[in-house]
Amino acid sequence: MAGEGEVKLLGTRSSPFVHRVKWVLKLKGIDYEEIEQDLIKKSPLLLNSNPVYKKVPVLLHFHKPISESLLIIEYIDETWNHNPLLPNDTYQRAMARFWAKFIEEKFTEVMRRVLFLDGEQQEKEVMQARDALEIIEGELKGKKFFGGDTIGYLDIVLGWIAPWLEMLEEVAGIKVFDPLKFPCLDTWMGCFLELPLIKESLPPRDILVVYFQNIRQFVLALSAKK
Numbered sequence: 001m002a003g004e005g006e007v008k009l010l011g012t013r014s015s016p017f018v019h020r021v022k023w024v025l026k027l028k029g030i031d032y033e034e035i036e037q038d039l040i041k042k043s044p045l046l047l048n049s050n051p052v053y054k055k056v057p058v059l060l061h062f063h064k065p066i067s068e069s070l071l072i073i074e075y076i077d078e079t080w081n082h083n084p085l086l087p088n089d090t091y092q093r094a095m096a097r098f099w100a101k102f103i104e105e106k107f108t109e110v111m112r113r114v115l116f117l118d119g120e121q122q123e124k125e126v127m128q129a130r131d132a133l134e135i136i137e138g139e140l141k142g143k144k145f146f147g148g149d150t151i152g153y154l155d156i157v158l159g160w161i162a163p164w165l166e167m168l169e170e171v172a173g174i175k176v177f178d179p180l181k182f183p184c185l186d187t188w189m190g191c192f193l194e195l196p197l198i199k200e201s202l203p204p205r206d207i208l209v210v211y212f213q214n215i216r217q218f219v220l221a222l223s224a225k226k
Helices: 016-028 044-049 069-079 090-115 119-140 153-158 161-172 183-194 205-225
Strands: 007-011 033-036 058-061 064-067
Touching (some): 007 016, 090 119, 090 153, 161 205
């Protein structure tokens, strides 16, 4: 739908945040060029496009960069308004943003810390992650997707847990998700993974496991030297 060279995505296949953007681009039917980035030897393109955080994802639209996955998703949704992700109702839109902020701060960021911790500190973060899932479970109760019968903004925001969470649990040696305790989330994850646009774009699990094992070992080794 977009013109050739109009939309480019700087990312890595291991990043769940990059996949959020890819899912939205596919959902909207937007043609784009994906440019794989090395996050150790960062390219001039990445450094120039995101000089503040120097990380992916970055969307380039007519050479103008937008960074941070949630901001990119909202930009795409507003620029290409077919197949809308955010609700039209202003109150419901505000609520979607509220829950997206909750998911990012109380679960996604907590799970990032869990990956890089051990022992008592890690267990405290695991408890926080479980508490957040309990609240999210209540918000999802009685729904197929967060917005109802079709995939929407919050499904994209939380969608990374469907393919990534079990793998992170394995790498970190912990257990956060219990399908018996969170039956609505368990059903939702099954529905999410069955969506063709999700199923067709998932990276190989074995590659992800090795990638995150290496990151965890590297960060823990650095922490041990301090």
